[in-house]
Amino acid sequence: MKVLLSIKPEYANSILDGSKHFEFRKSIFKREDIEKVVIYATKPVGKVVGEFDIDGVLSLEPSELWEETKHHAGISLSFFESYFTGRDKGFAIKVKNPVRYREPFDLNQVVSNGAAPQSYRYL
Template sequence: MCTILLSIHPEFVDKIMNGEKKFEFRKVKTKRKPDKIIIYSTSPVCKVIGEAEVEDILVDKPENIWSETKKFSGINKDLYIEYFNNKDIAVAYKLKNVIEYPEPIDLQSLGIKSAPQSFVYI
């Protein structure tokens, strides 16, 4: 078990925080199994906004993952299909116990110099 920091676009961070998006999609599964995700909101916010526990990690064909996650995907099907275009595998981190920090945090305070392209282990 470990903690990862994910870079997520602000519009999706908002949907995670309000409960509309309960799955975070990725094209690659982490080698180690995360039990917590630290949520970094990308530009223009550029801050760590909160965290969530990982309830489950779904790995399957993109069409199967969509069928299982679409109700709480926080995105439309066209965007999902575009994101996983030509991919054989989709990864969906099922989030629970989402916490929004009272004050956003700078990456430097976590010992991270710059935002990861996808994720970084903490």
């Protein structure tokens, strides 16, 4: 099973070039059979640009999560702290085998209404 995630273009590029090994989320999908993430790069790109395999999901208190991921987080500590402010728990999806599509494509080719997910969408 795959899940579609909306990711800011700079972070999508960092995942696909192999420098960002974790995708951080405030909430995570409920299903346990998710094996792959399809990446929708948000505006101004506005295209489905690639995918990666999930190599596990960390679920920790934010300070512990940062300690586990900081060397390959692909984001600054200040952004991380701002993102998880007021949260007791954070999630980090471990990226494995990122693949950039040769030709990015429109969202309506995978989602019938063409609407980007606020957090995630099962495919």
